[in-house]
Amino acid sequence: MGFKNILVPYDNSEHANNALKEAINMASENPEATIHVVEVVAPPQDLVYSSINQTGFGMGVSVVAKGDFAKVVEERNAEQDKELQETIADVVEGFPGTLTAEVVFGIYTIETIIETAKHYDCDLIVMGSRGLGAIRGAIGSVSYGVLRSAEIPVLVVK
Ligand code: ATP
Ligand code: MG
Numbered sequence: 001m002g003f004k005n006i007l008v009p010y011d012n013s014e015h016a017n018n019a020l021k022e023a024i025n026m027a028s029e030n031p032e033a034t035i036h037v038v039e040v041v042a043p044p045q046d047l048v049y050s051s052i053n054q055t056g057f058g059m060g061v062s063v064v065a066k067g068d069f070a071k072v073v074e075e076r077n078a079e080q081d082k083e084l085q086e087t088i089a090d091v092v093e094g095f096p097g098t099l100t101a102e103v104v105f106g107i108y109t110i111e112t113i114i115e116t117a118k119h120y121d122c123d124l125i126v127m128g129s130r131g132l133g134a135i136r137g138a139i140g141s142v143s144y145g146v147l148r149s150a151e152i153p154v155l156v157v158k
Contacts, residue, residue: 002030003124007117008037009146010101012087015128019157020091023126027097036120037092037101039084040112044076044105077103110145117152126155 008023010016020037027033047069080103092099106112117125130140139147139156147154 002026002033004030004033005120005122005124006033006035007113007120007122007125008035009113009125009127009142010037010039010084010088011128011131011142012039013128013131015130015157017088017091017128019126019128019155020088022155022157024092024095026124026126028095031097034098034100034120035092035095036116036122037084037088037099038113038116039080039103040106040109040116041080041103042105042107044073047072047076073105077105109142110149113142113146114149117150122152124153124155125150126157129156129158 003026006023006027008016008020010020020035023035027035081101084103085101088101092101104112104116113125113127125146127143127146128140129138129143130136131142133140143154143156147156
């Protein structure tokens with residue numbers, strides 16, 4: 001049987017890259033498998049909070065007209081999707097199965113990863129043991145949180 005829907009949470013780190021390679025290895029054995037690469041980033045705060053930053057007053061006035069806001073956010077998201085897809089292009093080249101790569105806006109990285117795994121009905125999460133954080137240790141806070149909260153198997157790759 002094998003895993004059908006693999007989520008790879010990706011943060012541009014070497015460990016996440018190793019996780020992606022491992023997921024590709026696993027999925028290549030199963031022609032029905034799909035890989036979802038997801039990078040969680042903070043929502044575009046500059047659009048909402050620029051006036052606070054500039055004036056020092058707590059006025060959350062958007063610099064973007066209300067009607068344009070969703071469009072601007074969507075455009076920003078599409079640019080980031082493209083960047084992510086370019087970043088992983090070399091690693092995923094030649095993968096015979098289906099692969100999606102997208103940036104998702106989220107404040108809470110762990111919860112966003114868990115929700116995305118549910119959204120895609122994933123049966124496995126493959127992620128790095130560490131990420132971009134400077135503090136060295138066996139396992140980072142995101143992998144720790146996902147391991148604790150996920151209801152599906154999690155493979156943590158060094
Ligand atoms: P910390 O963030 O706790 O300082 P760290 O950066 O070394 O430590 P984690 O952030 O836990 O470690 O990263 C472990 C793995 O979690 C990464 O290899 C990646 O797979 C995933 N991950 C981390 N941050 C994100 C993110 N923003 N979006 C998607 N996946 C992420
Ligand atoms: Mg981190």
